[in-house]
Amino acid sequence: MHTLLLNALTLTYEQQEMLIKILQNRHRESRRAEIAADAQQTLADFRAGKFRSQSAEEVIAALGQYLSTDRSNLTYPKNSLYSNPKSFSITG
Structure with missing residues (x-):
C-alpha cells in the first residue's frame, strides 16, 4: 500500500x-x-x-421498540425482526 x-x-x-x-x-x-x-x-x-409480511404500522412499531431498547446485552430468537433486520416486508 x-x-x-x-x-x-x-x-x-x-x-x-x-x-x-x-x-x-x-x-x-x-x-x-x-x-x-x-x-x-x-x-x-x-x-x-x-419472511412474514407485516403492515407498515407493525414495522414502524417494531422499529420504534427496537430503537428504544438497549440492545448491548440482548439476544433475540432466530428469524425475529431484531435478529435479522431484513426479516420483514411492508404490505399495503
Missing part, C-alpha cells in the same frame, strides 16, 4: 485528480453492485417464504 501511495504521488496533479475520480467511481459501482445483490437475495428469500 505504501508503494502504491508513493507511486500515486509521482503523478501530476491532473493525473492524481483523474485517479481519485476513477477510484471513487469504481468504489461507488462496487457498492451499488453489492446493494443490488443483497436486494436480489432478500427478494428471493421473501419469495421463498422465509
Whole structure:
C-alpha cells in the first residue's frame, strides 16, 4: 500500500485528480453492485417464504421498540425482526 501511495504521488496533479475520480467511481459501482445483490437475495428469500409480511404500522412499531431498547446485552430468537433486520416486508 505504501508503494502504491508513493507511486500515486509521482503523478501530476491532473493525473492524481483523474485517479481519485476513477477510484471513487469504481468504489461507488462496487457498492451499488453489492446493494443490488443483497436486494436480489432478500427478494428471493421473501419469495421463498422465509419472511412474514407485516403492515407498515407493525414495522414502524417494531422499529420504534427496537430503537428504544438497549440492545448491548440482548439476544433475540432466530428469524425475529431484531435478529435479522431484513426479516420483514411492508404490505399495503
